[in-house]
Amino acid sequence: MQTKAVEDYLKTIYEIQSQQGKVATTVLAERMDVASASVTGMVKKLADMHLVVYERYQGVTLTEAGEKIALEVIRHHRLVELYLAEALGVPWDQVHDEAEKWEHVLSEDLEDRMDAALGHPTIDPHGAPIPTRDGFVDAIPRLRLIELSPGQAAVIAEVSDHDSDMLSQLGELGLYPATEILVLTRTAAGITLRSKGEEHLVGSETATHVYVRDVSD
Numbered sequence: 001m002q003t004k005a006v007e008d009y010l011k012t013i014y015e016i017q018s019q020q021g022k023v024a025t026t027v028l029a030e031r032m033d034v035a036s037a038s039v040t041g042m043v044k045k046l047a048d049m050h051l052v053v054y055e056r057y058q059g060v061t062l063t064e065a066g067e068k069i070a071l072e073v074i075r076h077h078r079l080v081e082l083y084l085a086e087a088l089g090v091p092w093d094q095v096h097d098e099a100e101k102w103e104h105v106l107s108e109d110l111e112d113r114m115d116a117a118l119g120h121p122t123i124d125p126h127g128a129p130i131p132t133r134d135g136f137v138d139a140i141p142r143l144r145l146i147e148l149s150p151g152q153a154a155v156i157a158e159v160s161d162h163d164s165d166m167l168s169q170l171g172e173l174g175l176y177p178a179t180e181i182l183v184l185t186r187t188a189a190g191i192t193l194r195s196k197g198e199e200h201l202v203g204s205e206t207a208t209h210v211y212v213r214d215v216s217d
């Protein structure tokens, strides 16, 4: 049975896999905020369902079937976030928590209607790509803001959706996806940048969760 827990695990495994390549059960436990023992139990269950392959020293890998479910849930999540933001005016720092619930219950019919109402969008309010219905995801090469040097120009591509306080701070500075920035200084405190004629300091922690496209050359 494809329960909410199964979907959450597959989605999180997919996310770690695309960020780090390998998925260690310890990292999965940390992300899911549960004890290692319960992760191991769940991973074995997912392996029995042929949704993941688990090898002690290799970690967890999604099977084709597992990846299909993960992408479907992610598609729901990101479409719902965009629908809430665009159609209902929900602030971008609040849509994630709502989407965490909706992603599990959205019917295929409603998914298609949201997709059509939004004009078949390709990115969510945080700049993350929305997988197509067939499970295709546009993987755009990006850097973390923290990796940029003074003098580098970039465009904000994506911001992590997991921390609503960080999102509301970035929103107050107007640092949304598609915003152009120029890095002025990089210190231990963070990155000072210019955007729309204003200077802002983005703290180091936040700057590791903001992804950009380098447009210097």
Ligand SMILES: [Zn+2]
Pocket: 077, 081, 095, 096, 097, 099, 161
């Ligand atoms: Zn989200």
